[in-house]
């Protein structure tokens with residue numbers, strides 16, 4: 001039987017709360033599908049700072065390096081914002097992990113399923129048409145990683161992109177579009193930014209290798225607006241690091257909640273870090289009401305992209321859809337809901353037990 005070593009880094013805030021549910025789900029699906037998972041936990045982010053003084057301890061990095069994949073919760077919170085920039089949880093752990101493993105490709109799939117369009121805050125006139133967007137975000141370049149500096153009176157951040165960096169993420173977007181609805185919308189600000197001009201030219205050139213895919217370029221401001229006006233016009237959204245960060249939160253909100261949006265951060269060799277698009281949610285941490293679905297679906301993406309366990313991934317996705325359709329959801333989606341984090345995790349596990357592996361509906 002197949003055996004996978006997974007580094008489990010729950011992190012801060014709601015991270016440990018939602019991670020506990022994802023672990024339950026992983027264990028249940030492994031049992032059902034006949035593979036085994038070896039889950040090794042390690043400290044990261046603020047939790048690691050509190051325990052050892054460092055956001056990414058050597059032991060945590062070593063565990064990641066010897067694991068088959070990383071399941072990540074979230075890091076950061078008000079307790080650590082006063083630290084020096086490089087010592088903070090986000091810049092001291094998550095960004096270095098992305099860079100160390102060359103996780104340039106961040107996939108964030110967002111859906112409005114017609115049968116639960118009412119989860120979306122958009123007007124039913126719009127949400128009833130559904131949404132099925134894959135946000136393909138460049139994750140190891142751009143303004144996040146360019147030269148930075150500050151004095152007491154000014155500060156700067158630099159956005160740089162090379163053709164090589166743009167080409168490799170563009171190829172991912174086109175390859176994904178071929179398996180979906182054959183459309184790529186590339187997001188930029190080419191009316192102002194030099195990096196965007198290079199981005200646009202490069203994406204245009206990569207597109208020539210994918211004649212079946214329709215390529216459209218759209219400015220970021222218009223895209224932010226079009227997403228709420230008519231999200232069904234999009235298939236694959238190709239974004240740089242910063243624009244993808246912003247639009248993916250918007251996609252999550254359109255789907256119903258930031259707590260629904262999973263993500264896969266991949267390098268070119270099948271290694272990945274899997275984490276919710278949202279953060280540590282300090283405003284609700286410790287209350288037991290965080291939505292565990294983004295973390296659970298991130299585990300499903302891990303099974304799909306790092307382990308090739310497609311059936312197990314679909315089993316989790318079907319189970320989640322069952323819970324959503326029965327409105328077993330946390331209060332971020334339905335304010336009066338009495339289901340908490342654990343109740344939703346339990347419901348997903350129960351649905352997994354009841355679903356038949358050989359009779360899986362075709363995913364949408």
Ligand code: NAD
Nearest residue numbers: 074075076077090258259278279280281283284290291332
């Ligand atoms: P956030 O994503 O943590 O929260 C934004 C809003 O969404 C909050 O109201 C929160 O309650 C809600 N929310 C997010 N996830 C939810 C869930 N699973 N269930 C229910 N509600 C959820 O963003 P923020 O408040 O801007 O940032 C808080 C901290 O998280 C910061 O330190 C930030 O840097 C960090 N952060 C970390 C990651 C990560 O580790 N991957 C991602 C984003 C933000």
Ligand code: IPM
Nearest residue numbers: 076090091094245277278279
């Ligand atoms: C995300 C987060 C991170 C990002 C932060 C925590 C560094 O917002 O994964 O979307 O900006 O990439």
Ligand code: MN
Nearest residue numbers: 245246249277
């Ligand atoms: Mn973000």
